[in-house]
Amino acid sequence: MSPLPAGLLLPDSVLVEPWFGVFALFVAFNTVIYLGLTLAKFIPWPAQVHPRTVRALIHSDEEDYKMTVRKPWTWRDQNDPIQRMRAATAAQTIPLALGLVGALTLVIGLVNTLLYFSAVGPLVIVGAAFGLVLIVVAQVLARAQVSDQVSVWTWTILMLVLVAETSWRAAMLDSAVVLTYATIALMTIAPISMTWPSGIAGALIGLIPIGIAGAIVSLVDTLSWAIAAVTAALASLVLLQLRLAGITRIAVEQARAQTLSSTDPITGAFSRTGLIALASAFGESAERAGTPVGVVICDISHLDHLNADYGFEYGAEVLGATYRALRSTLPPGTLIARWTGAGFLGLMNGPAPDPTVVVTEVGEALAVSGVALGKRPITLTAGCASGSPGEVTLEELVPARPRIRPPETPHT
Numbered sequence: 001m002s003p004l005p006a007g008l009l010l011p012d013s014v015l016v017e018p019w020f021g022v023f024a025l026f027v028a029f030n031t032v033i034y035l036g037l038t039l040a041k042f043i044p045w046p047a048q049v050h051p052r053t054v055r056a057l058i059h060s061d062e063e064d065y066k067m068t069v070r071k072p073w074t075w076r077d078q079n080d081p082i083q084r085m086r087a088a089t090a091a092q093t094i095p096l097a098l099g100l101v102g103a104l105t106l107v108i109g110l111v112n113t114l115l116y117f118s119a120v121g122p123l124v125i126v127g128a129a130f131g132l133v134l135i136v137v138a139q140v141l142a143r144a145q146v147s148d149q150v151s152v153w154t155w156t157i158l159m160l161v162l163v164a165e166t167s168w169r170a171a172m173l174d175s176a177v178v179l180t181y182a183t184i185a186l187m188t189i190a191p192i193s194m195t196w197p198s199g200i201a202g203a204l205i206g207l208i209p210i211g212i213a214g215a216i217v218s219l220v221d222t223l224s225w226a227i228a229a230v231t232a233a234l235a236s237l238v239l240l241q242l243r244l245a246g247i248t249r250i251a252v253e254q255a256r257a258q259t260l261s262s263t264d265p266i267t268g269a270f271s272r273t274g275l276i277a278l279a280s281a282f283g284e285s286a287e288r289a290g291t292p293v294g295v296v297i298c299d300i301s302h303l304d305h306l307n308a309d310y311g312f313e314y315g316a317e318v319l320g321a322t323y324r325a326l327r328s329t330l331p332p333g334t335l336i337a338r339w340t341g342a343g344f345l346g347l348m349n350g351p352a353p354d355p356t357v358v359v360t361e362v363g364e365a366l367a368v369s370g371v372a373l374g375k376r377p378i379t380l381t382a383g384c385a386s387g388s389p390g391e392v393t394l395e396e397l398v399p400a401r402p403r404i405r406p407p408e409t410p411h412t
Contacts, residue, residue, distance in 0.1 A: 085251040086244070087148040090194040094155045095142035097192045101185075102134025105162065108181070112169075124172075130165055134158060156198040159189045163206045167213035176219045182210050183232045190240040194247075199240045203233035264338040266316050267323040275337035275347060276394070282335060283389035286349050294352030294386045295345065295397040296334075298326060298362060301379040303342035310375055317371055318378060325365035329358070345398070352384035 109128025137158060141151055163185045170179035186206040190199030207229055214225035262274025270278070286293045300306075300322055307315040323344060326336050330346050330353075339345035359382045372378050385397045 081255040082248050082251040085247050085254070086194050089247055090152055090192075091148050093192055093194070094151045095138045097188070098134050098138035098141065098155060098158065101159075101162070101188070102131045102136075102138060104131070105134060106131030112173075112178075124169070126165060127169060130162065134162070152193045152195055152198050156189055156193050156202045159185055160202060160205055164209040167209035171213045171216040174217055174219065176217055179210070179213055179217055179220065179225070182206075182213065183229060186210060186229070187232050187236045187239070190236040191243050194240070194243065196240070199237060203236055207233055267320045267338055269323045269344065270335060270337035272337055272339055272345075275335055275339075275345065278335060279347065279394045282347060282349070283394070287389045289349070291349055292351055292386045293389050293397075294348045294350055294384065295394070296326075296330065296348070296352055296355075296358055296382060296384050297339065297343060297345055297398065298322070298358060298380060298382045299340070299343040301342075301381055306376065306378075314375070321366055321369045321371040322362065322378075322380075325362045325369070328365055329361040339398075347394070351386040355382040355384045358382040358384065 106128050109125065109131050113124050113128060137154065141154065163182050166178060166182035166185060170176070170182060186203070189202035189206060193199050193202065210229045211226055214220055214229065215222045217225075262271055262277060263269070264271045283293060300318060303315055303318065306318060319338070319342075323336060323338070326344055326346060327334075330336065331348050331350065334346045334348040336344055336346045359380050362382075363378075363380055366372065366378055366380075387397055
């Protein structure tokens, strides 16, 4: 196929004018917009959710401490807040980055087609076509449920293909400017991927096509360009480290804030919110083991009177001593939370103990602590309930405890 002769549609004097280049860029930009709108019509939107499903989700939100809720599996350790934030950042950034790089590649490819088609031929359209591919992949990743590992390596592979394609185009056009585009693409691989394996692999592999193109392009010094390419690869790894360091600091602060929100500042026990957050996993573990779960509620009677008579500092001492007494008397592995202003809840693996035994043992531990010496006796009440985590929820177990509340027993 012979290339189209120059000046077939417009005279050569018009093609070399600066205003024509600006006009061509404007036309290419509008073409990208219309292509995107057309593409959106062919890509299916997510399936519609039935109203019954929405109501069920809202209902499950209201019962946010239901123990039978399952969590989706992921390939990363979701107990690590830093890994969770890295994965979330990569999953959010990669589709957007692919879309932006694809749009920019499409625009540059269209401009190069207008300027160099007569000299190079139809092969110059490859850049614009690959930009369209990047936009399609960005749409798929944004709407499909894929793991963060798939997203990271999809980004890395596609950007390496872009580096190779741009380097090939630079060699075909003998253009140092196009080779610069390949170097810029190389610098973006590691910071967006958010992982060291893909970042290092992308930096090392991307040097190969850039180095070959640098040796072919006659307008650049091969050694100097090789040094510049290596510098770009190292700069991409430095940017990756800076992004990871920033995300690590944010993740640590969020984890610290979450810890403070899940811990009672007076006693050091779990807060109500903190225990609810752990109840689901606790129930799943008990269900896999085939054991019931037990709930113990222990209340300090008339704590408001103790605060009024001896001050809030003494009330805080009573709360702390009661928590320590529960921790020493309830079975190991029990999750203990300050459930109400004057009450604690213990969630344990196995049947709950007798409430009378709980009152007696906790009261004896309080007596040994000496927190109430010379003051009004501390009166405790307790209630216990047990059930299978596959059949009942924490919400259903907690209201059951007044039915087996033992008589109040004073302790000094």
